[in-house]
Amino acid sequence: MARADVIVLGAGIVGTSIALHLVKRGLAVALVDRAGPGEGTSYGNTGIIEGNTIFPQVFPSSFAALARIALKRAPEANYHLTFLPKVAPWLLAFRAASRPQRLLETMELMRPLFARAIAEHDALAGEAGAARYLRRTGWLKLYRGDKSFAAQARELELAASLGIANVPLDGEAARTLEPSLKPVFKHAVHWTGAVSVSNPLAVTRAYAARFTALGGIMLSGDARSLHRAEPHWRVDTASGPADAGDVVIALGPWAPDVLDPLGIKLPLAVKRGYHRHYRAKGNAALSRPILDADNGYCLAPMEQGIRLTTGAEFAARDAPPTPVQFDRLLPAAQELFALGEPVEPQPWLGARPCFADSRPVIGRAPRQRGLWLAYGHGHWGLTLGPATGRLIAEMMTATTPFCDPKPYGAERFTH
Ligand SMILES: Cc1cc2nc3c(=O)[nH]c(=O)nc-3n(C[C@H](O)[C@H](O)[C@H](O)COP(=O)(O)OP(=O)(O)OC[C@H]3O[C@@H](n4cnc5c(N)ncnc54)[C@H](O)[C@@H]3O)c2cc1C
Numbered sequence: 245m246a247r248a249d250v251i252v253l254g255a256g257i258v259g260t261s262i263a264l265h266l267v268k269r270g271l272a273v274a275l276v277d278r279a280g281p282g283e284g285t286s287y288g289n290t291g292i293i294e295g296n297t298i299f300p301q302v303f304p305s306s307f308a309a310l311a312r313i314a315l316k317r318a319p320e321a322n323y324h325l326t327f328l329p330k331v332a333p334w335l336l337a338f339r340a341a342s343r344p345q346r347l348l349e350t351m352e353l354m355r356p357l358f359a360r361a362i363a364e365h366d367a368l369a370g371e372a373g374a375a376r377y378l379r380r381t382g383w384l385k386l387y388r389g390d391k392s393f394a395a396q397a398r399e400l401e402l403a404a405s406l407g408i409a410n411v412p413l414d415g416e417a418a419r420t421l422e423p424s425l426k427p428v429f430k431h432a433v434h435w436t437g438a439v440s441v442s443n444p445l446a447v448t449r450a451y452a453a454r455f456t457a458l459g460g461i462m463l464s465g466d467a468r469s470l471h472r473a474e475p476h477w478r479v480d481t482a483s484g485p486a487d488a489g490d491v492v493i494a495l496g497p498w499a500p501d502v503l504d505p506l507g508i509k510l511p512l513a514v515k516r517g518y519h520r521h522y523r524a525k526g527n528a529a530l531s532r533p534i535l536d537a538d539n540g541y542c543l544a545p546m547e548q549g550i551r552l553t554t555g556a557e558f559a560a561r562d563a564p565p566t567p568v569q570f571d572r573l574l575p576a577a578q579e580l581f582a583l584g585e586p587v588e589p590q591p592w593l594g595a596r597p598c599f600a601d602s603r604p605v606i607g608r609a610p611r612q613r614g615l616w617l618a619y620g621h622g623h624w625g626l627t628l629g630p631a632t633g634r635l636i637a638e639m640m641t642a643t644t645p646f647c648d649p650k651p652y653g654a655e656r657f658t659h
Pocket residue numbers: 253254255256257258259276277278279280281282283284285286287288289290291292293294465466467468494495496497498501516517518519553554594595596597618619620621622623624625626627628
């Protein structure tokens with residue numbers, strides 16, 4: 245039987261970063277996953293470490309935008325009709341959290357995590373030999389018309405007041421940065437401080453390798469076997485039962501599979517998202533991730549090819565894939581960049597674990613001794629994995645945390 249101080253369930257970017265931070269503080273740690281590290285949601289993201297983020301994604305405010313989504317004409321979003329009644333309470337909460345005052349509140353509450361995002365990745369990547377995957381070329385957001393660009397004014401003003409670097413550009417200036425982009429957009433903003441990764445899977449794997457090099461144990465097992473074996477928690481693994489006094493649930497979109505049976509029912513929803521890699525035609529190339537803001541997709545240069553990632557799909561986590569957004573997006577993407585043949589036969593599907601207030605849950609679980617939660621990072625799990633790892637490790641080892649963890653507590657849903 246394996247005996248550890250802490251078992252971390254889930255080896256995505258969040259759980260792996262937590263496990264690494266705990267082992268660095270001298271604890272005996274077992275990291276348990278049913279697959280390899282980084283092979284869940286953390287495999288398929290756009291690879292942007294968004295330290296520049298100010299506002300979260302919002303519920304559409306205009307009738308026209310809502311109507312486009314309802315009629316399934318919007319490239320940026322899709323839904324399964326049968327799922328809407330189930331997700332309706334969450335959508336209402338999301339709409340309430342999208343009001344201007346609430347957005348400002350979210351911005352303030354999330355800033356301490358975003359402000360540490362890049363430095364915490366740098367620290368882990370440095371010791372894990374993963375610095376070569378980090379690109380310091382920023383993130384380029386493109387606006388095809390004046391209206392969508394003008395809508396950024398408030399965010400740019402706030403960025404200036406917070407000292408978050410960005411450079412507004414006209415189309416021509418943006419094309420000197422990315423000469424392969426075609427002149428189909430009028431404006432751009434270059435968020436110069438954003439960092440991106442060329443292979444998210446390789447980054448999580450490198451952090452996991454560092455974890456084992458420091459004495460951490462990787463175990464294969466099903467987190468749903470978690471149960472009390474007094475005075476400990478126990479998980480059944482391929483190497484036998486593993487016991488620990490503390491357990492961290494870092495299962496991303498799968499966290500409810502373990503928490504619901506324990507009576508911890510927090511209002512998590514998923515925003516599904518797809519990606520597919522394409523070969524670039526001829527000499528076309530990108531040096532940084534690109535957002536086509538008017539069409540709600542990203543193009544990111546990855547080791548596997550140009551990764552096209554989609555916006556949100558509201559559907560049950562485990563429902564079969566319906567990658568219809570590609571048909572809506574591809575004409576716009578091909579107009580912008582010379583995308584060639586797809587690399588894989590089918591798009592990849594993932595599920596962003598999201599709370600309606602766009603804040604993760606990080607901290608103690610309610611009413612369960614020794615149980616800790618770190619999930620619900622939504623659109624920002626890659627960005628915030630290492631900062632989350634540091635924060636929860638500081639909380640668990642009774643060290644002064646680098647920021648106030650209260651805004652991320654589960655209590656906001658239970659009181
Ligand atoms: C299309 C798309 C684009 C994105 N782009 C970005 C971006 O550019 N920047 C950014 O910061 N974020 C981005 N995200 C979000 C980010 O990818 C997620 O927030 C993040 O990966 C969540 O990490 P996690 O470790 O919480 O979950 P996961 O990576 O899903 O890890 C959970 C782990 O739990 C394991 N698991 C599940 N059930 C069990 C079980 N029963 N037993 C054992 N193990 C189990 C899984 O195998 C998995 O390894 C994007 C997401 C998508 C879908």
